[in-house]
Amino acid sequence: MDRLLTPDERAHHRRMLTLVLDRWQDQAHTWESGALLPEEVVTWTAEQGLLGAPLPAQVGGGGWNAIEAGLLYEALGRVSISLASLVNVHGMMAQTLARWGTPWQRENVMPALGAGKRVAAICMTEPHAGSDLSEITTTLAERGDDLVLNGTKVYITFGQRADDLLVFARRAGRSEACLVSRDAPGVTVTPMGDMLGLRAAGLARIDFEDCVIAPEALVGKPDFAVPVLVPTALEHGRHAVAWMALGMLEACFDECARFVRTRRTFGRPLLEHGQIQTLVTRMGADLEAARHLCVAASRAMQDKAPETMRSVLLAKYFVCRVAQEHTASAVQLLASSGVSERSVTARAYRDSKVLNIIEGTEQILERTLAPMLVGTAGAAR
Known part of the structure; x- marks a missing residue:
């Protein structure tokens, strides 16, 4: 690997290996019986700045470039794919919001994600929609002056732990996405165990029943999702x-x-x-x-x-x-x-x-x- 990297990148890689392997290499095998990373590990990941590391600095992230982020994921992957997945799904949601979110979302939601004070997850997969997301049946519908979310998402990585969810749905036949807090009324999180892999990644089924979605929680334009x-x-x-x-x-x-x-x-x-x-x-x-x-x-x-x-x-x-x-x-x-x-x-x-x-x-x-x-x-x- 070293000959593919610049001197600064090699130094960064060594720091990541030392940081991750010295702390967790001898403990990772104990995590999977609990079906979710210990909270101590999640807290450590946030405190080390790893959750927000790949996010742009202007939204509170570490501003790491793609090589630096990749070398972090490589170090995490040596220890635990579940641990690496925590950083990945947080980044998938937060990177999407950083690029396409509204000014209100960047000001009010992104700082906590960038600092790792809140954990994010992304809700795409449904019981009958995986690779083909045109088949999603979760709906956003107008009810009076409100938007209401209904549907079910499954196999949501770190769905058991995430604070903020980016949920993909359909509204009047168009694809849309919205932000939902896990403690919002109408959100039910059910652990999904007995997985082949990612056994400590806190996979969950998440049901949304008449969840009221504020206008400022919509992400992107209509049919943008x-x-x-x-x-x-x-x-x-x-x-x-x-x-x-x-x-x-x-x-x-x-x-x-x-x-x-x-x-x-x-x-x-x-x-x-x-x-x-x-x-x-x-x-x-x-x-x-x-x-x-x-x-x-x-x-x-x-x-x-x-x-x-x-x-x-x-x-x-x-x-x-x-x-x-x-x-x-x-x-x-x-x-x-x-x-x-x-x-x-x-x-x-x-x-x-x-x-x-x-x-x-x-x-x-x-x-x-x-x-x-x-x-x-x-x-x-």
Whole structure:
């Protein structure tokens, strides 16, 4: 990784690794039984300025650039995808509000989000609407002088903990979004347990029944939510998930490297067996490619380059796909120690499947990437 970064970026990366790993590496395996990060961890994340770090400084955030934010997500991903997801979903909501919110929202809502005093989540998915958000049935309807929100959202990451929610709905056939406080009348939060991965990410079902929405809580213009707000949130989320998956894969490779250097089987070091060499080489080569794609995506975002969307999609697509493949290989290689819940590989094996679904499944990303890649083929001739 170091040779892809400037000296300042390398120093930032080392600070992030020291900050996150020294504090939490030995405790992360204990979090998942509670289905939600301990409040101590959420408070620490806010106090360290990590929740607001990627947000613009003018709205109270840390003003970190995309590389700095990516390196944070990589460090968090080495320890816990649930912890990284706390920062990610907060950023998805807050970045969207920072870009498209009203002056009132920037003045009255953003400061607490930037400082990490309030935790944010984003409510898109419904029981019958996931990848295709045109199918959402949550409604905003006029009732007298009021706007009233009704509907159900599911699999809301940190829905059990978030203070402020950005909710996507339909109003007279148009997509709209609004801010809702979790303690508003008519909001019911129900924990969703027994998850394959992200077991400490506080997933929740959130029901909205006749929630009165003030006019100043509307975000963006009419019919703005799905075509404009969603892509803003997803670009942030896909960039973050790619780096999170990279950190997870780095941790798995480190664990595998320690194991094959010290373990002996059939009279030889494990690393001298051809099958093991194949597993390790493929994992290491894909890890190197993943680093390049993540850095390229961040550089494109920082430069506001025309290829930003393509670069972010490629990073998310490739890194999450190879993470799923190689975390399975890591469990196989580590054998009995790889299936222990104390092992980073066991958690990574479960979390990798979830990362390959959230913020766009492999198949959804292929629908966009395939025409992009074919369209640029032969362009250099």
